[in-house]
Amino acid sequence: MTQIAQTLSQTSGETAGQASDQPASSWADAAEQRVLDEALRLAPKAGWNAGLVSRALAAAGLSDAEGQLLLPEGPRDLAALLSRRHDAVAMGNLRTFDLATLKIRQRIREGVVARLDAAQENADVLRPLAAFLAFPTNLGLALRLTWESADMIWRWAGDVATDENHYSKRAILSGILISTLAVDMASGRASALSHLDARIDNVMAFEKWKAGLKPMDLASEMVGALARMRYGK
Structure with a gap:
């Protein structure tokens, strides 16, 4: 929720005399979810x-001022809301796994698959969303949201790194996430899983991750993946 929205919700709660037992932010x-x-x-x-925002607001019974x-x-805010909804759905599914029975490779694979499944619940909006995120002014947002998803998966997988490895792991997994989603949309789940397994094979040795990581790699991969998601090839 945005800071301004928090202020609005607090004002709304005060106006209502805090009659509800729900928190002011509710x-x-x-x-936002409506x-x-x-x-x-x-x-x-x-x-x-x-x-789209104006039409969605009207359909939800809200004014342009609200x-x-x-x-x-x-x-941009709608894109963030959707990405975080997908993260929450994926996390809900991942909590059903017994981590103790999974090796780290399996944890990362299951995390990516859960995130793919969550995105596919809204498959019909992924292409217009990809077209929007592909604009140069929105690339930073796309990178940030993918990073959040990668961070969610690593935290679920039990990662506790606080040094530079923390950032390297998330950068690499961000690239895997966005490229696998692009393959999933363009060629189907079987191809996406083959791509995912190949990418994991290439990066499971962490020294290879660090040696192969270049500052612009993730941004370049993001641009290519968004284009593939938009055009389906």
């Missing part, structure tokens, strides 16, 4: 853009 959280639900319904035809408070960055 109004803004619920409103708008996201409407956006997911509209995006396959409307695309992922400012117009939308400015809830989603000050418009479609």
